[in-house]
Amino acid sequence: xxxxxxxxxxxxxxxxxxxxxxxxxxxxxxxxxxxxxxxxxxxxxxxxxxxxxxxxxxxxxxxxxxxxxxxxxxxxxxxxxxxxxxxxxxxxxxxxxxxxxxxxxxxxxxxxxxxxxxxxxxxxxxxxxxxxxxxxxxxxxxxxxxxxxxxxxxxxxxxxxxxxxxxxxxxxxxxxxxxxxxxxxxxxxxxxxxxxxxxxxxxxxxxxxxxxxxxxxxxxxxxxxxxxxxxxxxxxxxxxxxxxxxxxxxxxxxxxxxxxxxxxxxxxxxxxxxxxxxxxxxxxxxxxxxxxxxxxxxxx
Amino acid sequence: xxxxxxxxxxxxxxxxxxxxxxxxxxxxxxxxxxxxxxxxxxxxxxxxxxxxxxxxxxxxxxxxxxxxxxxxxxxxxxxxxxxxxxxxxxxxxxxxxxxxxxxxxxxxxxxxxxxxxxxxxxxxxxxxxxxxxxxxxxxxxxxxxxxxxxxxxxxxxxxxxxxxxxxxxxxxxxxxxxxxxxxxxxxxxxxxxxxxxxxxxxxxxxxxxxxxxxxxxxxxxxxxxxxxxxxxxxxxxxxxxxxxxxxxxxxxxxxxxxxxxxxxxxxxxxxxxxxxxxxxxxxxxxxxxxxxxxxxxxxxxxxxxxxxxxxxxxxxxxxxxxxxxxxxxxx
Ligand code: SF4
Ligand code: SF4
Numbered sequence: 001x002x003x004x005x006x007x008x009x010x011x012x013x014x015x016x017x018x019x020x021x022x023x024x025x026x027x028x029x030x031x032x033x034x035x036x037x038x039x040x041x042x043x044x045x046x047x048x049x050x051x052x053x054x055x056x057x058x059x060x061x062x063x064x065x066x067x068x069x070x071x072x073x074x075x076x077x078x079x080x081x082x083x084x085x086x087x088x089x090x091x092x093x094x095x096x097x098x099x100x101x102x103x104x105x106x107x108x109x110x111x112x113x114x115x116x117x118x119x120x121x122x123x124x125x126x127x128x129x130x131x132x133x134x135x136x137x138x139x140x141x142x143x144x145x146x147x148x149x150x151x152x153x154x155x156x157x158x159x160x161x162x163x164x165x166x167x168x169x170x171x172x173x174x175x176x177x178x179x180x181x182x183x184x185x186x187x188x189x190x191x192x193x194x195x196x197x198x199x200x201x202x203x204x205x206x207x208x209x210x211x212x213x214x215x216x217x218x219x220x221x222x223x224x225x226x227x228x229x230x231x232x233x234x235x236x237x238x239x240x241x242x243x244x245x246x247x248x249x250x251x252x253x254x255x256x257x258x259x260x261x262x263x264x265x266x267x268x269x270x271x272x273x274x275x276x277x278x279x280x281x282x283x284x285x286x287x288x289x290x291x292x293x294x295x296x297x298x299x300x
Numbered sequence: 301x302x303x304x305x306x307x308x309x310x311x312x313x314x315x316x317x318x319x320x321x322x323x324x325x326x327x328x329x330x331x332x333x334x335x336x337x338x339x340x341x342x343x344x345x346x347x348x349x350x351x352x353x354x355x356x357x358x359x360x361x362x363x364x365x366x367x368x369x370x371x372x373x374x375x376x377x378x379x380x381x382x383x384x385x386x387x388x389x390x391x392x393x394x395x396x397x398x399x400x401x402x403x404x405x406x407x408x409x410x411x412x413x414x415x416x417x418x419x420x421x422x423x424x425x426x427x428x429x430x431x432x433x434x435x436x437x438x439x440x441x442x443x444x445x446x447x448x449x450x451x452x453x454x455x456x457x458x459x460x461x462x463x464x465x466x467x468x469x470x471x472x473x474x475x476x477x478x479x480x481x482x483x484x485x486x487x488x489x490x491x492x493x494x495x496x497x498x499x500x501x502x503x504x505x506x507x508x509x510x511x512x513x514x515x516x517x518x519x520x521x522x523x524x525x526x527x528x529x530x531x532x533x534x535x536x537x538x539x540x541x542x543x544x545x546x547x548x549x550x551x552x553x554x555x556x557x558x559x560x561x562x563x564x565x566x567x568x569x570x571x572x573x574x575x576x577x578x579x580x581x582x583x584x585x586x587x588x589x590x591x592x593x594x595x596x597x598x599x600x601x602x603x604x605x606x607x608x609x610x611x612x613x614x615x616x617x618x619x620x621x622x623x624x625x626x627x628x629x630x631x
Contacts, residue, residue: 062340069342079339131479133426134411135418153414154407156349157425160480160608165346174407255615258339262618266479266486267422273475273489274421280474280493281467285370287501287530288463291522292374297515 011237012124014245018139026143027186028245029195029203030211031117032218033257034230036202038115042076043067045197049182050075053172069258070118072168075179076194079257081114116250116257117194117203120145120166120179121234123265124242128158128167128178130267136176143208143245144181152176163241163263181245208245219249227251233259240264338611345481347608354405356601359473360594361398362432363500364507365391366470369439371504371523372446373463375516376456381446383519386511387504388443388459391466395436402432424475431472435465470500477604483545483614484607485600491538495596498534501527503593506568509586513579521576524589528569531596532562545613548606549599557599564592 015023046052055073060066063080070077122144129137129145136152139145147158147167154174158167167178182192190196195205204211215235222230229251234244240263254261338344348355372387403412415429439462445455474496478489485492505524509517535558539546549558571585607613 060340065340081339127481130422131425133418133420133423133429134414135420136414151411151414151417152408153411155415155425156405156407157423157480159346160348160482160604163345163481165344168346169349169407176407253337255337255344255611255619256339258342258344258611260344260614260618262622263481266481269486269489270422270424270475270479273424273478273493276490276493277468277471277475280497281471283494283530284367284467284470284497284501285463287497287526288367288370288374288523291371291505291526292378292380292519295378295380295515295519297379 011243013143014124014126014139014242015141015143020141023141023143025207025209026245027181027206028122028144028208028211028247029119029181029192029205030215030235030247030249031119032202032204032215032249033114033116034202034218034222034227034249034251035200036078036115036117037200038064038078038080038113039199040078041197041199042117042194042203043074043078045193046076046179049185049193050180052177053170070120070164070166070168070178072170072175072177075119075177077118079114079116079118081116081252081256082111083114083252084111114251114257116248117198118257118259119194119246120181121164121241121247122179122181122245124237124245125265125267126241127161127163127265127267130265130270131157131161133157140183140186142181142183142186144183144186145245146180146183147176147178149175149177161266163260163265211247215247215249222249240268338615342611343609344611344614345608347605348480348482349407350601351405352598352601354401356598357594358398358401358405359477359496359601360503360597361394361401362473363470363496363593363597364503364590365394365398365439366435366466366468367497367500367504367523367527368394368507369435369442369459369462369466370470371501371508371520372442373459375519376459378519380516380519382512382516383508384459385443385446386516387508387520388439388446388462390504390507390511391439391462392443395432395439395469399432399436424472424479428469428472428476431465431468435462435469438462438465471497477600480604481614482604482608483617484542484548485604487542487545487617488538491534491541495531495534495538495600498527498529498531499593499596502531502565502568502589503527505572506586506589506593509572509576509582510590511586513582514577517576517582520586521572521582524586525569525572528565528572528589528592531593532565532569535562535596545607545617548603548613552602552606554599554601554603554606557595557602561592561595561599564588564595568592 052073063082065080067074067077126145134151136148152175156169158176169176191205195203215232219230233250234247237243368387368391372384376384403409420426438458441458442462445451471493474493477485478492505520508520568585568588575581
């Protein structure tokens, strides 16, 4: 499928695989949740720039999270996790300050608060794009994954195909919607709205290669500071989705943030599925032949 | 330790199934092996937005139609015109209904034809749309010719084409549901096509048993018997492979549907073997098999929904995979 030229040291080049020649570098997000303050500026900026409609006004009782999850009308979602009685997560021996909140060694039961801004991962191997029957979902020249609203017929296939539960179908217009990585802004050389609005640079935007390096640096820095729980999520081109165009620095297991610990794009198994379908179809025909052979119309 | 299951989660289940229906939990099943942490008990993946009865109905009717066309062609080739005519008529009605269900389920039904603006093997729904688009007119022509007796050559050609395409229509839907992140579907992707093929043959044979008497029905009886035997075998293999992830097939609404389907299949199978020559017994057995096939598809559909909704089904197998990888890496 892929030629040598499409596979760089950083993994597959999705834009080249999609047929773009001389395309711009792959762009993405590195979301460093260790500095997120839960201000939701990203959620608001995204809604405003992309004219994303209201997505239900409700109090969930889930800490300060009232937008619940990514969806057709929530393209950035800030998760709030209150870990009460967790103790100082990675305090250095003398109880020094850890990045994810001031930690007092005298209070091992102190709560810790994790905040993380989630977004579409713009997967290198994107299930939503693979399964879309209309070609509404496309790979852009920036290596991102975008829905063409004028093509989508609302079949809903992309929705359960995404291993992260990102894309959704909107009740009001029947179409599927998700983060576009601000495709319109990228075309004009602008930073996506969420990254622009983020006051702590928790959301960093740039060429994916560069962001991967920056993420690596940041995680080493945190480990040196004693935050052993810091880990990168989806930055590895060798993972089950070929790495994300948007990846994350987390302070706990992915599932704590509502993320799958080891996602694998469903279409990796599709060749095998087609083989079994072909065998089953052949079996169906053979069964009919077996059922019909030897029949005599005059049979009693 | 993040919170588990806020109240509204329960409410949404109650809204779906009524207050009497307990919520299935994979946590009890898998808790002993792994740490099923989650974000307030929220789903990791999205539940399919496909609605019922449209999509499970589509899975059932597509299978019934496709397998009926396969049976019709074989019946015709062996001179069983009566069964061929009935099966062709059944196939055409079934595919018509299933197409209507499919279009109705779209968020934007007027754009159904956008399915055919590309050809994409990575999308079972796209391939299926091409198959169904080719199949529907051939099945209709075959039925029209069989019913009117006109243009027998065209009818025979159409009948052959409908059989080939029909075998695809009856089985591609297995790839359709398993090519998703839904654990109870995806993890069964090896067995599902055989389950669907068996269930389709069982339904098509059942329909034949309902529609015609002996001696024409003899082929339908045999098709139904072989089909339901294949279906039961594939189903048990599927559940064996799924292990804990298969829990949604055993509990709640899906569990009831699957169980009823199995009882009806067994009854229909027995009736077909023992009473296949008695017109009334054959008709009752046939009806049982058709119903069983429908219930199986609904059961599979609802089991998928349940497994998508509970984060444990998504997270636990992935954690296990990571642990195993770490173990092999270390050892
Ligand atoms: S995260 Fe989901 S919606 Fe986003 S590109 Fe990957 S598969 Fe598609
Ligand atoms: S809902 Fe739209 S974007 Fe999603 S798979 Fe269907 S046609 Fe493609």
